[in-house]
Amino acid sequence: MVKTLFVRPSHDDVTSYLHYYSKELVDFSDSCSLTTFNKEKESATTRVILPIIDKNNPSFIMFNGHGSPDLICGHNNEILIQKKLNHNLLKNKLTYSLSCSSALGIGSAVADEQTVFIGYTDEFALGMDVYCQASIFRDKRAKLFLEPSNLLVKSLLKGNSAKEAVSKAKELMKKNISLLRTDPFPDAKDYIPYLFNNYAILEVFGNSDKTL
Amino acid sequence: MIPKEKEIIIKQIIIERIKSMAPNVKIALGSSKEGFLGKDELLKEVNNNTVLGKKIIEIQLRYLRALKEGIV
Numbered sequence: 001m002v003k004t005l006f007v008r009p010s011h012d013d014v015t016s017y018l019h020y021y022s023k024e025l026v027d028f029s030d031s032c033s034l035t036t037f038n039k040e041k042e043s044a045t046t047r048v049i050l051p052i053i054d055k056n057n058p059s060f061i062m063f064n065g066h067g068s069p070d071l072i073c074g075h076n077n078e079i080l081i082q083k084k085l086n087h088n089l090l091k092n093k094l095t096y097s098l099s100c101s102s103a104l105g106i107g108s109a110v111a112d113e114q115t116v117f118i119g120y121t122d123e124f125a126l127g128m129d130v131y132c133q134a135s136i137f138r139d140k141r142a143k144l145f146l147e148p149s150n151l152l153v154k155s156l157l158k159g160n161s162a163k164e165a166v167s168k169a170k171e172l173m174k175k176n177i178s179l180l181r182t183d184p185f186p187d188a189k190d191y192i193p194y195l196f197n198n199y200a201i202l203e204v205f206g207n208s209d210k211t212l
Numbered sequence: 213m214i215p216k217e218k219e220i221i222i223k224q225i226i227i228e229r230i231k232s233m234a235p236n237v238k239i240a241l242g243s244s245k246e247g248f249l250g251k252d253e254l255l256k257e258v259n260n261n262t263v264l265g266k267k268i269i270e271i272q273l274r275y276l277r278a279l280k281e282g283i284v
Contacts, residue, residue: 013247014240066242100242123242123267130236130250141237177284187234193275194239196284200274 002212003058004029004157007049008040009065009075013133014126018064018098020136021146025062025153032157044074053089059212060094062153067099072106083109091115094162094210098149100124103203111206116162118152122201125194129187141191144180145198148172156212163208173199223258226272230254241267 006026010019019040029036037058039048044065053061063080066073070083081087083105090110096118097103103119110117125145132139152169156162177195180188214222230251238248241264246253257265278284 123271125242125271126240126248128238128240128248130238133238133248174284185234187237190233190237191239193272194241196275196278197271199284200278 001035002060003035003037003056004060005037005049005052005056005058005062006039007044007061007063007065007074007080008038009044009073010041011076015065017126017128017136017139017142017146021142021150022062022064022098025150025157028154029157034157041075044080045076045078046074046080049074049080050086050089058093060156061090061096063095063097063099063102065099067097067102069101069105072097072099072102081106090117094156094212095119096153096156098124103205107203107205113207114210116204116206116208116210118162118166118202118204120198120201121203122197124201125197127191127194141187144176144191145195148176148198159211161209161211162204162206166202166204166208170199170202173202222273223269225276226269227255227258229272230258230268241271 006022008019008022009015026036026038037052037056063072066077071079072081074080081089087106087110092114094116100120100123103117104121107117107119127141127145129139129141136142148169151172152165155165155168173195177192180192233251238250239254240248254268258268
């Protein structure tokens with residue numbers, strides 16, 4: 001039985017958006033009859049997450065939150081994974097980290113034939129529409145940034161390889177850039193460089209042919 | 213290494229691009245403590261040559277290059 005783990009902090013504006021959008025993925029994982037661990041907010045901390053990885057050995061982990069080349073953080077920016085200290089916890093797994101730059105250090109450190117790390121090698125950008133800040137679900141601009149990320153995860157959960165999942169996400173990013181280009185509203189053009197940034201920095205480390 | 217004069221021109225182009233942003237647009241970049249930034253805050257970062265400001269220039273420049281090369 002494939003086990004999945006979703007780490008979903010929510011303690012500031014950015015993580016609130018990631019938390020909201022990743023709910024759909026938890027439901028999707030459940031609907032695929034996978035054993036799904038959903039650890040959100042105060043449960044997205046080392047005290048809860050590390051024992052789950054250790055004892056339940058999930059095949060797939062999605063981290064949402066802040067990061068740096070050597071760190072992946074959880075709720076209230078508590079450090080969950082740190083290069084050299086415990087990055088080996090991600091060995092033999094398929095990990096997708098929706099956090100800044102973590103692919104650069106942790107991704108390259110953990111990568112091998114049995115391990116895949118998908119993530120961003122630089123700062124992930126998220127655009128939003130101020131008029132929708134109070135109701136994230138109405139924010140169609142933020143959706144253009146987070147929809148490709150969700151497609152990537154769904155693609156992995158459906159059994160596509162890491163390489164295929166990333167390719168699908170990048171195709172959708174390009175499609176969303178085209179949509180913004182032809183959008184008649186004056187704000188549309190302002191999001192494009194930042195969405196293109198995400199396209200340029202999304203990478204797979206390790207065995208890109210690996211599937212769940 | 214970009215020559216100093218060219219760097220100044222690039223910065224000015226990016227500043228003008230940010231100035232033309234719509235008022236409802238906010239961007240969050242990575243793990244910055246600042247969270248979502250509107251046009252005035254983005255301008256401040258670029259004008260003050262902060263780490264974030266330099267990243268904003270890099271992102272805008274990467275896009276302009278991709279546009280020129282027909283990548284996007």
